[in-house]
Amino acid sequence: MRYNFVVSLLSAASVVYGYGDPMACSGVCNNAHDPALIRRDDGTYFRFSTGAKIAIHSAPSITGPWTYKGAAIPAGSKINLKGKDDLWAPDVTKVGDTYYLYYSVSSFGVQDSAIGVATSKDLTKWTDLGATGIASKAGKNYNAIDSALYWDGSKFVxxxxxxxxxxxxxxxxxxxxxxxxxxxxxxxxxxxxxxxxEAPFIAKNGNYHYLFFSVGKCCGFDANRPAKGQEYKIQVCRSTSATSGFVDKAGKKCTEGGGTTVLESHGWVYGPGGQGVLYDPSLGPVLYYHYVDTRIGYGDGQKKFGINKIDFSSGWPVV
Known part of the structure; x- marks a missing residue:
């Protein structure tokens, strides 16, 4: 009877918010703002995150234990902009035998921004190459931050x-x-x-390119929490092209406000975002992101690393 009661409670919780909680995480699971996740060929996982000149953590398993390994670009970026010593929003991809680490040089709320790149053969020692050519100044209609590389089958975008x-x-x-x-x-x-x-990330599944992105207020929750529902959440649109035509589940164009919610605040998980997708050899596709654990605290430095398995069987990602 007690077992059935517990199962009923769990089922009710699932109905209330419909999202799985993050997988277990051990070791250093904070210091995880805007995470980038990759698995090296030897099975070691590496996580990169905003701040500390791009913090590196590694683990023998996707769930940990995570260990801090230092800064990816300890001397700061070659890009001579304000923020070159406080780098944001890493993205890491392997091309051939070389890893490419993209990062943003910017200051909060301004367009004087640029995307840089560093390379490595082993994910631990990085050579900063500086500017990629993606930059923004006042007057542009975009801000050059939050980059993510993608191979669409014929070209890099x-x-x-x-x-x-x-x-x-x-x-x-x-x-x-x-x-x-x-x-x-x-x-x-x-x-x-x-x-x-912000924070676009494109991932392929089946015939579609899925555009994941974050919507809402990202930061400073300990000082000023937004109205309910206005905090960070993760949405998605999809297209048969990686460069145009993205729509949400209802058919609304992503360029006209479309977006189907993949993950939002629920239970003790608050403001998930800064996401990416990894195709793990044992788990299949996983969504990784940062979030606030309301049982711990709302500070930016307290944000934790979250992972959920993704089910694409409906044609849309469900976590």
Missing amino acids: MSFGSFWNDLFVVNMANPPAKTSGTAATNIAFKPEGEHAQ
Whole structure:
């Protein structure tokens, strides 16, 4: 009887918010703002995150125990902008035998921003190459932060953007240390409010390219929490092209405010975002992100690393 009662409670909780809680995490599970996750060929997992000149953590398992390994770019970026010693929003991808680590140089709320890149053969020692050619100044309709590299089957593309006209994509050279010189294309825009949309990440499943992104207020929850529902959450649109035509589950264009929610605040999980997708050899596709654990605290430095398995069986990602 007690077992059935517990099962009923768990089922009721699932009905209330419909999301699985993050997988277990051990070791250093904070220091995880805007995480980037990759698995090395020897099975070691590496996590990169905003701040401390891009903090590196590694673990023998995706759930830990995570250990701090130092800064990826300890001397700061070659890009001579304010923020070159406080780098944001890493993204890491392996191309051939080389890892590419993209990062943002910026200051909060301004467009004087640029996306840089560093390379490595082992994910531990990095050579900063500086600017990729993606940059923004006042007057541009985008902000050059929150980049993520993607291979669409024929070329490398870089998604990026935060506020202003929100999310963009630009073609990259091969190897992808620089842009190809083409203009950036708008792929998603929230026309209402503050245009609070950022952190695009494209992942392929089946015939579709899925554009994951974060919507709402990201930070400073300990000082000023937004109205309920206005905090960070993760949404998605999809397209048969990686550079245009993204729509949400209802068919609404992503450039006209579309977006189907994948993960939002629930239970003790608050403000999930800064996400990416990893295809893990044992778990399949997983969504990784940062979030606030309300049982611990709302500070930016307290944000934790979250992972959920993704089910694409409906044609849309469910965690």
